[in-house]
Amino acid sequence: xxxxxxxxxxxxxxxxxxxxxxxxxxxxxxxxxxxxxxxxxxxxxxxxxxxxxxxxxxxxxxxxxxxxxxxxxxxxx
Numbered sequence: 001x002x003x004x005x006x007x008x009x010x011x012x013x014x015x016x017x018x019x020x021x022x023x024x025x026x027x028x029x030x031x032x033x034x035x036x037x038x039x040x041x042x043x044x045x046x047x048x049x050x051x052x053x054x055x056x057x058x059x060x061x062x063x064x065x066x067x068x069x070x071x072x073x074x075x076x077x
Contacts, residue, residue: 005038017046026052032061039064 009020019042021035039048040062048064049072051057057068067075 005041007038007042017044019046019048021048021050023050023052025054026050026057027054036061036064 007019008022011018011020019039021039023031023035026032026035035050035052039050042048050061050064050066051069051072052066053069055068057066058071059066
């Protein structure tokens with residue numbers, strides 16, 4: 001929890017931090033808002049990532065990286 005907002009994962013390695021939201025699919029604007037808006041309220045410069053199984057889960061939304069689950073596993077193992 002960050003304030004009263006839920007963040008799925010916060011990972012730390014030394015001084016590095018990354019915030020991670022996980023969703024099976026993000027099919028509509030309501031789901032997108034639920035997954036991204038909590039991360040947008042975090043006022044620091046650490047990376048923020050939304051991971052999903054959407055076929056087009058690449059790119060970013062308002063500075064938050066969006067990545068497919070398979071690519072996330074390859075990149076962060």
